[in-house]
Structure formats: C-alpha cells, structure tokens
Amino acid sequence: MSMNALRIVWRITRLNFRAQLEYRAEFLMMIAIGAVWQVSVIVFATVLLTRFSGMGGWDSSDVLLIPATRMMAHGLFVLLLGRVHGLGRHIQEGKIDAYLLRPLPVHRQVQLDSFPTNAIGDLTVAAGLLAGALGRSHLDWTAGRITYLIAAILGGMLLEAALFTAVASASLRFPAADYWGNWLEELLGTFGSYPLNVLPKAVGGLLTYGLPLAFVAYFPAAVLTGHGHGTGAPYWLAAGSPLVGVLAYLGARLLWRWSLRHYTGVNG
C-alpha cells in the first residue's frame, strides 16, 4: 500500500469514527456490546474452570491463556479486518456494485465501510483478561515466549480473518451464506476457549483439520505451556500456528479475488 493510500485509509477511518460519535448512546452501547460478547466467553470459561478443574490435564492458569489469546486475536480482527463479517447485507443492498465503480480496491472499501466501535469494548476486555492470565501464569516469560505469544495473536487474527473472508467470498455468490458467518463466530467463541483434548479425537480432529479453530489459540497456548506434545497433532504443526494463520489469510484473499471476478450483481 502506497503512502497516499495509507493517508486515504487514515482520513476515511477518522471520518468513520466521527460519524460513530454522532450518536453517543449508540456509540456507548456498541462499546458495551463488544465488552459483553467477550465477557460471555469469560463467563463460560470461568464456569467450566471452576466446576471442572484440571480440564484436559491443564492447570487452570494455563487454560486461561487460551481464551486470552483468542480474545485478543478476535479483538484485533474486529478492529482491523472485521467488516468482511456480515457482507451479505452489503451485497443485498447493492453496495458492492457501487464499490466496483470506485478507484479503490473493493476489499479495502468493505473494511472502510464503518468504524467498528465494538472493537473498543472487545479489546479492552481482552487486554484485561490477557493481563490477568499472564499475572496468574507460572511460566517464565522470556523474550522468546513473548515474541511467540505476539506472533500467535497476530496469526490467530489472520486465521479468523481468513475464515470470515472465505464466508464473504461465498456470500458474493449466495448472500444467504452470511448465516455461516454467524455460526462461525459462535463456534469460535464457544469451542475456541479451552483445551480441545477434552473432546473425543474425531471431534478434536474436526476442529483442527476441518475448521482450523485449534490453530487460533489452543495450539499456541499448548506450545507455550508445555502441552504441545499432547494435542494429538504433530508438534511442528502446532508450533507453526502463526504461520498457518498467514498462509490461510493469503489463500482466503486469493479466493476473494477469484470470487469478486465472478461476481454478478442483481442487474446482471
């Protein structure tokens, strides 16, 4: 992206943010929603941790690292790349047809459609949980571990973005495919927050190789806490989770480009 393009992105984002501020009550409510969604994940994880201690052979402070990593990744996804989620409505309203006429890449226009106010709430709660998880952790947080954790969070963000971009690509052909996006969000929230080795092997395999949810937070947390060899997947694959996120996102962007080339608006 050139400097000029970056300047345009920054200016539009500032305008979008000011537009959100126009309706103060809605602005505050949207922040609350981001926070509330994340709190629901914490509540679920806390209830499980309290009632079922030693989940999957993991110490509860180690388990906490999974929702913390996932929620940070999710918050960054919502902030930076989240507008692909719910694209079906843009398509139904014919916005994509207008985007195609403007001299700015369609994907960038989709991302610049509005400012994701809820990301503020998402990231605030996620940062709080991450600080809590790191504070309770008994691990020695060396520079290497911290670097890997940052890479894992960014990889998780890209992997989540890849999944939603794939759904958005499908929406270009079937706007109703948006429904899959809602389910995906629910699945990531519910099953992405604890050790997947509590599930039967087949189900765990499905959430690793079918829907690559395990790479978002479970594998990185397992590698960091020394459970990397007990995940059921090869260690090198679990350790390479951040890279899986990058590759998946690149693949999803190629799929998006291909789908956009084959997009047909309602007017043919």
Added chain:
Amino acid sequence: MAVLHAWRAARVTPLGELHSPPRVTAALLRLTVQVVLVASLWRGLYAATGTTGGLGRDQAVTYAVLAVLASRLRELDQYTGRDTVMQHMHYGTIVYWYLRPLPPQRYYALRSLGERLYGLAWALAGYAVCLPAGVVEPPGSAAVAGVFALSLLLGQWVLHYVMLVIDQLCFWTLRNGAALLILVFAQNLLSGVYAPLWFFPHWFVTMSGFLPFQATLSVPLSLYVGRIPLSEAAVQLAVQAAWVVALALFTRLLWRRAARRVISQGG
C-alpha cells in the same frame, strides 16, 4: 376466512427460509454439528468429575443438547425478508402495518407464531433423532413430559414478549441493533444456553430469578432433566405464567403508545 389470513401471515418467514436452500442446508449442518460438539464437550468434561451443580453427566448432556435444539425456535432471520420493525422504521414502511385490515399487533403475533412452529418442527426432528441415538435421555415420567411441554410453551411465550419489547423499542429509538445483541447475550447467559445455570454461583442464580430470561429455557429444561422436582413445578409454572401476564400487559401498553407515534403521509 380469518384462519386462512392467519395462515398466510404465519407462514411468511418459514416460506422465506424454505426458498433459500443454503439457509436450510446450513441450519441442518449447524444443528447436527452443534449437537455433536456440545454432547462431546459435556461428556469430556464429566469424564473426570462426578455430579456437580446437582447435575449428573447424562442430565448435563441432555440439558445442553436440548438447549441447542431449543435455540432453533429463536433463530429465524426476518432481516433477510426485510420485515423487521427496525427495517420498516428505517424505510418508513411501518405505516403499512397500520393501514392494513389486520392490526399490527395481530400481524406481529401471527408472524411470531409461524416462526416458532417452524422452529419447533426442526427441534422435534432433532429430538426424534437424538432420543433413539441415546444422546438425550427420555423424560422421567409421563407427568414430567407433560409439565415440561407446558413449561416450554410458557417459556416460548415469555420469549415472544421479550423479543416484542425490543422490537417496540424501535418506535422510540429507530434502531434496536445494539439492544437486540445485548438481549441475545442476556438471554443466552441468563437462560442457561451457554452453560446450565446450576453451575453458576448462588448469587448469580438468585439474581437471574428476578429476570424473565430464566423462565424461557432454564426452567423447562431443568424440569425435563429432573433438576427441578415435580413437587416444585407448580411454583415455577406460576412464575412463568406471571411473566406472561406482566409482559402481555406491558407490550399492550407499548403498542398503544407506539401507534400514536406513527404518522401517515404527513399526519
């Protein structure tokens, strides 16, 4: 004739669903995968634990799977059909609700009834598969089954009114997107969709007792799995019925006030 009109209004959203094959396929796959995942999760969690929160393994699995099936009763998308109150307020078409021979409150109730019956067909189909497969346990007795059915009906009635209140909010705020998301969260959390309420701290259970959400799902499912004994069922059903009456009166008042805010063609 009235029945025919009612049928036509009630089938709008289900017809929209049936004419969109990706949505039906997605719903089927989602329900199947969600049931498998939820059942696996609770079985896995109970592998190293005995009874907790007053729920044994089979009770917890049954509760969780029934909660997934019951979620089908709520998940129809009116937005795609552009027939939500929020969209009508946005486009100004809400006025047509008041120009038809069918009162808006009756139209809304019929739409809601149709959606819930369609969702019930999904839930029953899922139950018919899960019961012989041993994923869910049968009810303890015929009396438990009867009380559960009555409680589920009252619970859905409460949920209908709660959703209506959120929709009626649009007459004053124009948009209810944020409120709707908060409601879905509150309903999931306080009705036991995320995890049975029995696993939460005592203060949390007490607090949720003052809100209508517990009456929507937690009560009928707890009756089904036997966590609430039949001897306490009458009290619980009375609380549910009280919520139905209170919310019916409140929404009736809101409909009346909302009608005063709708202006047709300049007043």
